[in-house]
Amino acid sequence: MQGILYVISTPIGNLGDITKRAVDTLKNLDILLVEDTRVSGKLLKNFDIGVKMISFNEYTEKSKTDSIINLLKDGKKVGIISDAGTPLISDPGFLLVRAAAKSGVKVVAIPGPTALIYALTVSGLPTDKFIFFGYLPKKEGKRTNILKNLKKTSNYITATIIFYESPYRLLVTLKSINEVFGDIDIVICRELTKLHEEIRREKVTEAIKHFSEIAPKGEFTLLFHSK
Structure with missing residues (x-):
């Protein structure tokens, strides 16, 4: 058997x-x-x-x-x-x-916990349709191309977009999002269910400023709506 x-x-x-x-x-x-x-x-x-x-x-x-x-x-x-x-x-x-x-x-x-669903349900963003993309590529060119393709997709599919990110690449990812999508609203979730859980809802430029001054720590989930 x-x-x-x-x-x-x-x-x-x-x-x-x-x-x-x-x-x-x-x-x-x-x-x-x-x-x-x-x-x-x-x-x-x-x-x-x-x-x-x-x-x-x-x-x-x-x-x-x-x-x-x-x-x-x-x-x-x-x-x-x-x-x-x-x-x-x-x-x-x-x-x-x-x-x-x-x-x-x-x-x-x-079944059980997963960070992307936790983040989506507390984000305040639409939950009826979402695109989860895991971690964006480390190389800037590939990362930018994926974001540009997601932006094109938003012309005919509106959805909440979700990424995971490490503290070491958070800033470059935020800057890439700002470059492609502009200064959009973003939700940044950190250390979910842990003692130092943090959920930030702000403009991308505000997030860039914050994490430029305070070094990112922990694991991050990023969410924004394509429209």
Whole structure:
């Protein structure tokens, strides 16, 4: 009998957000795939979970996928989590899930927190249609081209646009948005569900000024409406 691949969401900051179903599933796995054993080890210890962990990240996903599929075919119950939030959303796992589906292995999602949905629901921006683009490219030319294409798209599809960004590239991304879209209203969410959670609603130029004076810290979610 084949095993099952569980895609398990974990908290994005507040440990109280984990679901009972997620904890129960984690406790009954044979193997858990994690981005960083140190990060996930803390989560597992907090809930007294002793499952075997295997490092599975953007650098190892391609090389390890076949061996994980073999374990699933041998009947193992395998779970995958990211460092925080829902796996596969700007995190590893897509190649594995695709391979599992092609191999006839059952894939079950254990839903839970994800930063983009949290940010969207508190942003005050329209929620009926949205475009999530993950992280913009590091190279300025590619980043600008994507933003220009999104602006063209807004001529016939109006939607809230969502990006993730690191503190190290926040300023250059804000400047690129200002260059392409102008001084639009933007919502900037930082450290969601954590002690220092912050949600800023302001013009792009105001955000640029603020983060030029105060160094960005934490993980960011950026949102703005295309019209």
